[in-house]
Amino acid sequence: PAAQTSSLETLPQTLNYCIDPDWMPYEAIIDGEHQGMSADYRKLLFKGLPETRLLSTSSWSDTLKRAKQGHCHIVLMLNKTDARSQYLEFSDVYLRAANVLVSRFELPVIGSLSAAKNYRVGAVEGYRISEYIQTHYPEIDFVPVASEDEGLRQVEHGELDVYVGSMYLVNNRIQKQGLTNLRIVGWTRFDDALRVGVVPEYSYLLSRINQNIQQLTEQHHIDIYQRWNHIKPYNKTDHDLVWQISLPLVLLIFFLAYRYRLLGQYNERLSATNAELQALRAKLEDRNKELSYLSVHDPLTGLYNRTQVIVAASEQVKLKSRDVNDCSIVLLDIDDFKQLNDQFGHNTGDKVLKELSELLEEQAREVDVVGRWGGEEFILLCPGTNISNARFVAFRLKQEINNFTFSAVPDLTCSFGVSELHKGESFDAWLERADQALYKAKAQGKNCVCLAEDDADRLS
Numbered sequence: 460p461a462a463q464t465s466s467l468e469t470l471p472q473t474l475n476y477c478i479d480p481d482w483m484p485y486e487a488i489i490d491g492e493h494q495g496m497s498a499d500y501r502k503l504l505f506k507g508l509p510e511t512r513l514l515s516t517s518s519w520s521d522t523l524k525r526a527k528q529g530h531c532h533i534v535l536m537l538n539k540t541d542a543r544s545q546y547l548e549f550s551d552v553y554l555r556a557a558n559v560l561v562s563r564f565e566l567p568v569i570g571s572l573s574a575a576k577n578y579r580v581g582a583v584e585g586y587r588i589s590e591y592i593q594t595h596y597p598e599i600d601f602v603p604v605a606s607e608d609e610g611l612r613q614v615e616h617g618e619l620d621v622y623v624g625s626m627y628l629v630n631n632r633i634q635k636q637g638l639t640n641l642r643i644v645g646w647t648r649f650d651d652a653l654r655v656g657v658v659p660e661y662s663y664l665l666s667r668i669n670q671n672i673q674q675l676t677e678q679h680h681i682d683i684y685q686r687w688n689h690i691k692p693y694n695k696t697d698h699d700l701v702w703q704i705s706l707p708l709v710l711l712i713f714f715l716a717y718r719y720r721l722l723g724q725y726n727e728r729l730s731a732t733n734a735e736l737q738a739l740r741a742k743l744e745d746r747n748k749e750l751s752y753l754s755v756h757d758p759l760t761g762l763y764n765r766t767q768v769i770v771a772a773s774e775q776v777k778l779k780s781r782d783v784n785d786c787s788i789v790l791l792d793i794d795d796f797k798q799l800n801d802q803f804g805h806n807t808g809d810k811v812l813k814e815l816s817e818l819l820e821e822q823a824r825e826v827d828v829v830g831r832w833g834g835e836e837f838i839l840l841c842p843g844t845n846i847s848n849a850r851f852v853a854f855r856l857k858q859e860i861n862n863f864t865f866s867a868v869p870d871l872t873c874s875f876g877v878s879e880l881h882k883g884e885s886f887d888a889w890l891e892r893a894d895q896a897l898y899k900a901k902a903q904g905k906n907c908v909c910l911a912e913d914d915a916d917r918l919s
């Protein structure tokens with residue numbers, strides 16, 4: 460309203476406000492500063508009011524006296540009583556606090572003032588609760604005390620059985636002073652109903668103060684209570700919820716990561732094993748190839764070995780038995796090879812064997828089977844070749860060897876024994892005749908060709 464606004468604007472002086480100088484956590488003056496819950500409420504309730512300043516008082520009764528005298532224009536936090544209504548007007552209630560019964564742990568839970576008849580019960584002298592107890596419970600052994608601290612101390616030391624005081628305050632003191640053997644044992648029906656008191660001269664301020672009280676939210680009260688009662692904000696439900704949701708999630712993530720890692724390791728191992736297996740397989744295949752090669756070849760010269768020559772010769776023996784095909788063998792043996800080894804060394808001997816093998820392979824036809832029969836002895840199995848052609852082959856070979864320049868030795872000669880397979884003859888017999896012809900060539904001075912006796916007769 461316009462009238463109120465103009466009154467606010469035309470205030471003659473700064474407004475003084477007063478508090479209880481020793482009533483923590485509600486309010487107190489500490490080092491000249493206004494502390495406690497009412498300091499926070501003041502900021503909210505004095506919004507839109509002219510400037511106010513704290514008028515320090517020495518005690519609660521001093522505060523009330525100054526208000527009565529009109530020096531304190533506003534008393535920030537107090538209960539309304541008939542006596543106080545004589546010199547103050549009151550705002551709406553902005554803070555309620557139950558008054559509780561405090562006792563030692565060894566005493567039973569009393570419940571309420573009506574059950575405290577036989578106990579020594581104390582409260583601060585001059586506080587409204589003291590008047591209330593004395594008025595409504597005359598049978599209680601009431602002991603006035605000087606202050607909250609004193610009352611609690613007396614309970615702790617057994618001088619009082621019960622102390623009655625504001626719940627906030629009692630809770631605050633018990634926590635702060637570590638009075639761990641005290642506990643709340645009951646409730647009174649008497650609540651502190653705290654309001655702002657204003658001297659009648661400035662009662663028009665109440666309308667604005669009441670508006671501000673209307674604006675207070677539950678959260679304002681909680682924040683102020685927590686700030687001055689040293690209670691850390693802690694939302695257990697949300698906290699639990701976070702864990703309820705996050706813990707399984709975290710576990711799931713760990714489980715998946717673990718499985719992923721296991722799978723990764725497993726795959727790595729698998730591919731390593733596969734690679735090993737493949738390498739082993741390749742090795743085995745190589746080895747098998749080598750083995751199958753070695754099973755039919757001579758390792759030094761690469762020519763067919765004795766077994767393979769026998770296999771091929773047996774085939775020819777079969778064919779001859781049906782008179783299908785002629786076949787001859789040329790058996791040749793290096794002359795004086797022992798001497799060569801002795802003179803040039805075994806390695807040079809090996810080299811000569813290899814070079815001679817290559818020469819024989821070159822000279823042989825596609826169908827011929829060239830094999831190493833023994834140490835320095837070679838065999839040519841010549842299918843479709845009679846003794847006449849075989850003799851020619853042997854002479855040609857002798858000639859080629861004589862003309863060939865071996866890398867490590869000056870001259871090399873060979874002796875030759877030739878025989879043609881007779882119908883119905885075994886390989887052994889056939890070979891034996893070639894061997895005897897070779898023996899003959901050696902005997903005749905080496906570097907020559909001899910035919911098996913029967914074959915030579917047929918030719919001549």
Ligand SMILES: Nc1nc2c(ncn2[C@@H]2O[C@H](COP(=O)(O)OP(=O)(O)OP(=O)(O)O)[C@@H](O)[C@H]2O)c(=O)[nH]1
Nearest residue numbers: 792793794795796797798800805806808809834835
């Ligand atoms: N370097 C080498 N020598 C071999 C190999 N196989 C057999 N010899 C040698 O060939 C020699 C053959 O000797 P002998 O049987 O006395 O025949 P030779 O010295 O050629 O005499 P003749 O046959 O009468 O001309 C031996 O000294 C064997 O050790 C081989 O693979 N490499």
